[in-house]
Amino acid sequence: MAYRVEIDQDECMSSGRCVADYPAAFAFDDDELATVQPTVGNLTDQQILRAARNCPSRAINVYDSNGNLLE
Ligand code: SF4
Structure with missing residues (x-):
């Protein structure tokens, strides 16, 4: 993966979709x-x-190697 990934926790609604689909990459913290x-x-x-x-x-925000927001 060449991208940088960040999660805006102010936006996360704890749906669990990312955690369910890609458990190796995403997890819930103590606040879910x-x-x-x-x-x-x-x-x-x-x-x-x-x-x-x-x-x-x-x-979930994805940036390319130049720091451009892709998603
Ligand atoms: S998919 Fe992941 S980041 Fe998006 S709202 Fe659901 S738990 Fe939060």
Whole structure:
């Protein structure tokens, strides 16, 4: 994965979609808000873009290597 991934926890509605679909990359913290795991790098670019697009609250932000927001 060449992208950088961040979660805006102010936007996360705890749907669990990212955690369910990609448990190696996302996990809930103690407040049941999604966090990015260090192993997110194991996902392909396509998988990370899919995770961002599937987030119902658009809380997953994906940046390319130039810092441009992709999703
Ligand atoms: S899919 Fe989006 S709203 Fe659902 S847990 Fe993940 S970051 Fe939060």
